[in-house]
Amino acid sequence: MGKQKKTRKYATMKRMLSLRDQRLKEKDRLKLKKKEKKDPSALKEREIPQHPSCLFFQYNTQLGPPYHILVDTNFINFSIKAKLDLVQSMMDCLYAKCIPCITDCVMAEIEKLGQKYRVALRVAKDPIFERLPCTHKGTYADDGLVQRVTHHKCYIVATVDRDLKRRIRKIPGVPIMYISNHRYNIERMPDDYGAPRF
Template sequence: MGKQKKARKYATMKRMLSLRDERLKEKDRLKPKKKEKKDPSALKEREVPQHPSCLFFQYNTQLGPPYHILVDTNFINFSIKAKLDLVQSMMDCLYAKCIPCITDCVMAEIEKLGQKYRVALRIAKDPRFERLPCTHKGTYADDCLVQRVTQHKCYIVATVDRDLKRRIRKIPGVPIIYNIERMPDDYGAPRF
């Protein structure tokens, strides 16, 4: 016969007096909370998010051709894997002139990735891309893009990152490009 296992006692701890216990002295006791009576005639205040004046019925009126598109690092890598020309694909997608914009933080992020992403760095340094200087501290690209989009509603954001898309969707009036595909030749796509 082996040793019997003792069962542990669950939820054992020192018993403590409640601050409302009758055995405590009057000065040590917790005073009962008084409920504030609400005045039914008083106006009820609600916190309603204020949308910028550039949004008319929550549609952004500042967007228009030529479109300024903020490009994220992973979107450049996605276009390389899909073997697509970034600027031409954007124009095919939006049917208008597109000016891709890269912030200093995105450029720093691509440079930090090293030698493996040298093709992405070469694409980012293309003269067709507009460079946007950053004035904030740090080089975290997602925060930079979200901050720039909240300040200026004239940008479209191109990203494949799920977390960044989730953050940008909370900002009203900012469109997102997250998928660019090559047009198939079989279905009557125009040939250039």
């Protein structure tokens, strides 16, 4: 004799007694709470997000040459694949002096990738790159970049990662540099700074 197959029931919940059920004792039963009337003359408290003083009509006044550009791991990798010189291509994109910055967590991420990304590691260790210490919790590099950009609005973020771009777009006043058609482009850069429009 074979075993009878039982179909598993999905989304079934255990039946529970309502706290207002008649079978419960008085002490276990839920007492109906009366709604408290709010005083109309009392001050209403609202939480309004504080925007930094450097933003003027969503434009960042702290941005200006020489530009400090936070570089992500995949941005270095894709630059090497597209055969682009990082600093020269950044200067061609922004028409100004650029200082590429790399955080400790991004550096650690490149080192973890191993032998396959040794060229990217050599590029990242170049003295042209400004090293920034990390203060955030955890080892995830994207969190570190997002935290640094929210606190200090003087950076442009260079990344190809879609998720990181989506997170940075929610932060007002932070431009994003990316690679398309074998050259660097920039989005969300104010027109006053002379950034090219492609």
